[in-house]
Amino acid sequence: MNISAELLTLLRGTSKLAALTGAGVSQESGLRTFRDAQTGLWAQYRPEDLASPEAFRRDPKLVWDWYAWRREAVKAVRPNPGHYALVEMERKVPSFTLITQNVDGLHRMAGSQRLLELHGNIQRVRCAECYTFTEIWGDDSESVPACSQCGGLLRPDVVWFGESLPRDQLEAAVEAARSCEVFLSIGTSGVVQPAASLAFAAHNRGARVVEINAEPTPLTSKANYVLHGKSGEILPHLVEAVWGHS
Ligand code: BV8
Ligand code: ZN
Numbered sequence: 001m002n003i004s005a006e007l008l009t010l011l012r013g014t015s016k017l018a019a020l021t022g023a024g025v026s027q028e029s030g031l032r033t034f035r036d037a038q039t040g041l042w043a044q045y046r047p048e049d050l051a052s053p054e055a056f057r058r059d060p061k062l063v064w065d066w067y068a069w070r071r072e073a074v075k076a077v078r079p080n081p082g083h084y085a086l087v088e089m090e091r092k093v094p095s096f097t098l099i100t101q102n103v104d105g106l107h108r109m110a111g112s113q114r115l116l117e118l119h120g121n122i123q124r125v126r127c128a129e130c131y132t133f134t135e136i137w138g139d140d141s142e143s144v145p146a147c148s149q150c151g152g153l154l155r156p157d158v159v160w161f162g163e164s165l166p167r168d169q170l171e172a173a174v175e176a177a178r179s180c181e182v183f184l185s186i187g188t189s190g191v192v193q194p195a196a197s198l199a200f201a202a203h204n205r206g207a208r209v210v211e212i213n214a215e216p217t218p219l220t221s222k223a224n225y226v227l228h229g230k231s232g233e234i235l236p237h238l239v240e241a242v243w244g245h246s
Pocket of ligand 2: 127130131147149150151152
């Protein structure tokens, strides 16, 4: 792939960079993206119909089982070169913030430190009532496990549609978007709010916006640079071309 000399020069001179990632970054690890069709047992459901408080109220066991299945799927995969390239970028750029919409925990597993998880992490389980986190729970196949503190239902520690994002993570993400010189939008369809507005906030503050995605999105027309392709191929190539081997 050809990366313009202009973009390479821009990135070499950047000291404040923010990167937003979506499910596309985990696709090459073998995880379906949010908009990919679901398969097997879950093919009949749309993610948006399961990832909501209403769905959990209506059928907690169905939602719990969907996340149990996704936790197993995540356990079976590893970060890909795109995740590791972002760890390398964090080491090279003086002020780097990685903002992810992904809940798979792969950025953390790859070693990213300056990481904001806007939508939570499905590896973490908490009580729907008292927020107590827990690592262990009964594996009764008939019902959703109960909180050991208050007896409430356990749920994944993710942000469902209609739920607010964690305030501290969102505020830090907005601050990073507003103050960066370059904003990278990687592997996201730019549909889900408020995450999708971060790139526009950066653009409105005069940041250069770079989109790395397999297909065009609502951001493409606004981006200063657009690299269409697989993030697991583009990111390592970009890091090598800009910052060379560590
Ligand atoms: C909130 C956790 C309100 C759960 C997720 C304005 C208009 C309309 C609706 C709304 C609006 N504002 C708010 C809403 C409602 C809603 C929303 O945005 N709906 C959408 C559908 C329009 N937003 C919310 O409900 C948010 N909360 O606003 O609360 C509020 C306010 C105050 C007080 C109370 C309440 C909460 C949103 C968070 C939802 N939770 N995840 C779970 O995962 O189970 S979002 C979910 O979608 C995932 O986190 C996922 O990451 C995220 C976004 O999807 P993408 O990451 O972009 O993935 P997608 O598949 O779409 O795209 C992948 C892209 O990668 C594609 O473009 C593809 O081409 C590309 N790709 C694929 N492979 C590769 C690749 N690119 C590169 N390389 C590859 N190999
Ligand atoms: Zn509880």
